[in-house]
Every structure is written in structure tokens, then in C-alpha cells.
Amino acid sequence: MASRGRQMLKLLLLGDAGVGKTSLLNQFVNREFTAQYKATIGSDFSSKQLDIDGKFVTLQIWDTAGQERFQSLGPTFYRGTDCCILVYDVTKPTSFENIKKWRNEFSMQLGLSNADDFAFLLLGNKSDLPEKAVQPSAAREFAQMNGDMLFFEVSAKTADNVQTSFEAIVRRALEKAPKDDFQIPSSVVKLENQQDTKKGCSC
Numbered sequence: 001m002a003s004r005g006r007q008m009l010k011l012l013l014l015g016d017a018g019v020g021k022t023s024l025l026n027q028f029v030n031r032e033f034t035a036q037y038k039a040t041i042g043s044d045f046s047s048k049q050l051d052i053d054g055k056f057v058t059l060q061i062w063d064t065a066g067q068e069r070f071q072s073l074g075p076t077f078y079r080g081t082d083c084c085i086l087v088y089d090v091t092k093p094t095s096f097e098n099i100k101k102w103r104n105e106f107s108m109q110l111g112l113s114n115a116d117d118f119a120f121l122l123l124g125n126k127s128d129l130p131e132k133a134v135q136p137s138a139a140r141e142f143a144q145m146n147g148d149m150l151f152f153e154v155s156a157k158t159a160d161n162v163q164t165s166f167e168a169i170v171r172r173a174l175e176k177a178p179k180d181d182f183q184i185p186s187s188v189v190k191l192e193n194q195q196d197t198k199k200g201c202s203c
Helices: 021-030 067-073 093-097 099-110 136-145 162-176 186-193
Strands: 006-014 043-052 055-064 083-089 120-125 150-153 198-201
Touching (some): 006 099
Parallel strands (some): 006 055, 120 150
């Protein structure tokens, strides 16, 4: 019997510094959470194998420093991206207000002719905290007005909705992609699985 192929997707996490992008990545990939904040320097990525409705997917998740730092990474950082998660902190209204800037910058860097057709996911992180300043109704309205983006409130600390939201954006990316657009040979997957799943670079 011939080996089954596997699809590969590149996902970017974008948002202001301190909104919990790295914590979300660690919770999703490693099921770990640390309360100690450490700024991401440059860029970092991790890989995770997923079974999405019977389809085997290798998800490569890129995390980068917040605010102005990401601009120094240049277009090569964005090249080949299949889906993007825009993260804000539900306790910090400014981080939500900046989501539009992040979406526009991403669209410009990737050269999207119509951002509404791209697979975006809006995440309101730290839903476990009581001092919520951004109401889900406002975030949901923003998502609907900007290409009907997927939207979830999540908690990297408790893992609430983390797995569900990541799987949802992968499904959306697969739906929007041409058939077999991400197909890679099983031999490549075998080699990949022999390597470390976590890599990084400092800028």
C-alpha cells in the first residue's frame, strides 16, 4: 500500500507584546504554561502534527516579538504563510485596537489583493482574568466586518478553547486552499519527524 501524503501549513501569531502569543504556542504545542513573562526576541517556530477530519497536517507555527520589532523581520518572515492568528489581551483595550494595524501590515507584507479571502483567526487571550476590558461582542463585530474572521476568547493559562481555536483556523486554511496545494511527500515527513520539532532564530 502506498504511503499517505501529508499537508503542511505555515501559521503566524501576531499581536502586541505581552498579549500571550508565546504562552498560547506553548500551551497548544507542549500543553505547558508559565506565568513568568519573557519577551520573544526575533522569531521562533514550533511544529505540531495534527489529524484534522482524517487529514494529516504538519502545522508550523511562527511567533515573533510584538509592536514595532516584527517589522525588522521583513517580507521573508511572512512568505508562504497559509493562515494567521491575531492575538489581543482582553484586559488591554489598546491591544485590541491595534489588531487592525497588525492585519493591515500582514496583508501588505504578504501582498494580499483581498485580505477578506485569507484565513485569519481573532483570539482574545487571558479570558480567565476577571478584569475584562474588551467585550466579546465588540470583538465578534470586528471579526464579522473584516472578512468574517473566526473568533474565540481563550486562556493560555487554563487551556480553555486553545486546541479548539487552533484546529478551527487549520480547517479554515484547508477550506480556502486549492486541493493538494500543501501536499508534501511522505518521505519528507519521515525525515522531518527525525529532526527536532522546535527551532528558532535571533535577530
